[in-house]
């Protein structure tokens with residue numbers, strides 16, 4: 053039977069195979085079983101009282117919502133990959149974002165949020181946080197150390213997402229962390245794009261790192277899952293909000309998350325390669341004005357990406373040259389291999405029209421040209437390119453049919 057060996061010695065690729073399982077404790081079965089549990093029985097009243105009133109010990113079962121032998125291994129694996137102290141799981145990436153913020157804000161506080169944040173994260177600031185009496189100031193994702201000028205005595209959280217949703221700006225996380233800490237705030241980073249394999253924000257100074265597990269961790273578009281990882285200093289605050297919210301994920305989704313982790317490295321490296329091929333091909337097309345992909349050498353975020361990331365995932369933006377909307381729709385509708393749908397991180401390629409200029413408060417997104425989000429899946433890159441090429445042919449036909457719409 054394979055032994056885990058000394059986990060501290062292993063590189064991330066090896067950790068993906070050895071973390072979160074213990075065949076010796078499980079009849080030699082390679083993968084851990086799925087525990088479907090709400091009620092956990094305690095041996096007698098003394099044990100029940102101890103579980104109820106005693107100190108909460110991490111990794112011990114009390115009640116299904118607080119963790120089970122199915123959720124602990126996935127939490128531990130994500131914590132190790134993120135190089136954090138403790139991770140907690142939630143029923144979606146959005147729930148993980150809500151938890152990370154609620155752990156640190158109270159009425160009267162101020163939050164600084166990147167203008168490039170995922171739409172529902174922005175919506176949370178303008179909705180739930182505003183209703184709680186928490187004010188949010190959006191900041192330019194390129195602000196770096198300049199964020200110090202926006203920090204107020206009541207600023208409790210700085211929210212970063214790197215690269216940003218839809219527009220893919222890379223943020224200077226160490227500079228943001230230094231300024232946040234000097235002002236007494238915590239830095240929370242949505243690290244979903246890179247996955248814990250290609251970036252570890254806690255190593256760069258952040259206090260919490262968020263994963264929408266729905267994306268690359270699960271990897272097959274078939275489960276809802278989120279995770280927040282904290283440093284040792286903030287692990288207790290995270291445990292509190294985890295217990296207060298009670299938004300625990302289902303056991304089968306956790307199992308799919310743990311199974312997804314096993315192949316994360318091979319998938320991500322292939323996604324990276326295909327994503328870059330598509331990005332380079334698209335950049336050379338006359339229909340394309342700009343490709344938003346930090347691993348491209350001339351991308352404004354390339355130097356920071358090279359400094360802080362060990363790889364690029366396969367989600368990126370494309371700004372088209374001015375073209376009537378029906379022609380963009382003809383392009384998207386003609387694609388056979390790129391599905392039209394939200395989320396990403398599965399094996400299948402996706403495309404979406406996006407409207408970044410509608411999601412800006414602190415900065416202007418210029419020009420308001422048709423913009424797409426492309427997600428490169430695991431299909432053959434040449435097949436994907438052929439599909440995009442026929443899509444551009446359909447776009448040209450639609451443009452000729454309705455030139456007056458331009």
Ligand SMILES: Cc1ncc(COP(=O)(O)O)c(C=O)c1O
Pocket residue numbers: 144145146147170217242244245264265266267276277278394395396
């Ligand atoms: C960057 C980012 N963060 C968080 C989320 C939210 O994840 P979920 O759909 O699991 O709530 C998404 C979903 O698209 C995302 O793209």
